Amino acid sequence: MNTERRPIPPGRVSTIRGHWQRPALTAATLGALVLAFAGLVLPRDVADALQRAALTVVIATPLLRIVWLCVRWTNERDWRFLAAGLALVAVVGAGAVAAMGR
Amino acid sequence: MGSLPYRRRNHQSRDGPRPPPAGHSVWNHQRHINKTHSIDSAFEVGYAVISMQTALYVLLAFATAAIGTLGGLGGAILLVPVLVVTGTSAAIAAPLGLVTVAAGSISAAPRQLFERSVNHRIGITTxxxxxTAAVTGALVSNAIGDRVLTYVLAATALTAAVAGGRRRPTRNPPDPACVPSDVGERVGSLSGAYPVGGGIAPYRVVRLPAGLSLMALAGLIAGLAGAPGGFIKTPATSEVMHVPTKVAAATTTFTVGITASAALIVFALQGRIDTRLGSAVVVGALLGGQAGALLQSRLSPSLVRRVLSVLLVAVAVVLVVQA
Structure with missing residues (x-):
């Protein structure tokens, strides 16, 4: 069992508290659940659109969290991690372009 | 509601070229063009058959998410092998597994943000x-045969069984010098402090290159087999990079959602996501994850982890025999 004591890390504490993220993520979870369920039980004419919408919410939300973090890190002037966030967005974009090219 | 698609499909099959089956969007159009005969045969049996299949996927996703959440490994690590064992192609099961990973990541996030146990800087860096590895794996997986993917899945299930069975809690002692305002991640560094046992425990990432190597392995497995790399990421973050287990687990939940989303975009563009089955597993996984979280406090975590490990070993053996 690791019981080594570490010193208090230097630097400012991040202001990220999740005040906006928490309700937004709760809404995304409930929205995806309702859309997916409705997509399974409603007639097919509307079901297709609802199923696509549910999956879009599920896929897009984690990526929107990266964008949100980039905005917060810009406000905090944390350029190193802003660069990491943008690099991650670039990797996802490059993957999409590569998949379209195949 | 049930008879309309049946009639429409019969009408289309007599009058000209068949469009993709109703209920399947452009996301999976290409796959159904290639398998028109077999898919239509299944659909012509009647709408009730499809409803039963959908219900089965909801139930499987519910059960695996509940068990996976209880065991702390997530549902997809069990769902994907079970789908393959029950006859779903590994190439189709992988995206469905990742859909449950992304859904689980979103649903767990509000509670973890409230506890301030996620370190976003560590998450984004890793x-x-x-x-990168997950996207590469997803791109390559289209060219790899189902048999190889099944072997990868079996190896992944076995590794998860061992990792889940052996996992031990790591305790970082609170530092009396820390105050509540120290809780959170630090600007400009991979460090922070979190509340534990009535005190505040600081932490700082060590051995970053070794940790990143394991993250690449976890991403590759996610892209290839659709199994979340959480069983690699959490131990790598806590044992190799010396981040407290609670922070490591929460950060991993955050990151596996991103890995899954990136790979799912590739799968969607390849036409490999079945929207109806995807919606079915979203419903099952979200409800099952909540049920598992509710049960978690009533059952012994170590016992559940052992049972989950035994299940994973059994599934891995069946996969190898089937392949």
Missing amino acids: EVVAT
């Missing part, structure tokens, strides 16, 4: 490597 994700640059893991997502």
Whole structure:
């Protein structure tokens, strides 16, 4: 069992508290659940659109969290991690372009 | 509601070229063009058959998410092998597994943000490597045979069984010098402090290159087999990079959602996501994850982890025999 004591890390504490993220993520979870369920039980004419919408919410939300973090890190002037966030967005974009090219 | 698609399909099959089956969007159009005969045969049996299949996927996703959440490994690590064992192609099961990973990541986030146990800076730093590997794995998986993917899945299930069975809690002692305002991640560094046992425990990432190597492995497995790399990421973050287990687990939940999303975009563009089955597993996984979280406090975590390990070993053996 690791019981080594570490010193208090230097630097400012991040202001990220999740005040906006928490309700937004709760809404995304409930929205995806309702859309997916409705997509399974409603007639097919509307079901297709609802199923696509549910999956879009599920896929897009984690990526929107990266964008949100980039905005917060810009406000905090944390350029190193802003660069990491943008690099991650670039990797996802490059993957999409590569998949379209195949 | 049930008879309309049946009639429409019969009408289309007599009058000209068949469009993709109703209920399947452009996301999976290509796959159904290639398998028109077999898919239509299944659909012509009647709408009730499809409803039963959908219900089965909801139930499987519910059960695996509940068990996976209880065991702390997530549902997809069990769902994907079970789908393959029950006859779903590994190439189709992988995206469905990742859909449950992304859904689980979103649903767990509000509670973890409230506890301030996620370190976003560690998550994004490790994700640059893991997502690159996941996207590469997803791109390559289209060219790899189902048999190889099944072997990868079996190896992944076995590794998860061992990792889940052996996992031990790591305790970082609170530092009396820390005050509540120290809780959170630090600007400009991979460090922070979190509340534990009535005190505040600081932490700082060590051995970053070794941790990143393991993250790349986890991402590659996610892209290839659709199994979340959480069973690699959490131990790598806590044991190799010396981040407290609670922070490591919460950060991993955050990162596996990103890995899954990146790979799912590739799968969607390849036409490999079945929207109806995807919606079915979203419903099952979200409800099952909540049920598992509710049960978690009533059952012994170590016992559940052992049972989950035994299940994973059994599934891995069946996969190898089937392949």
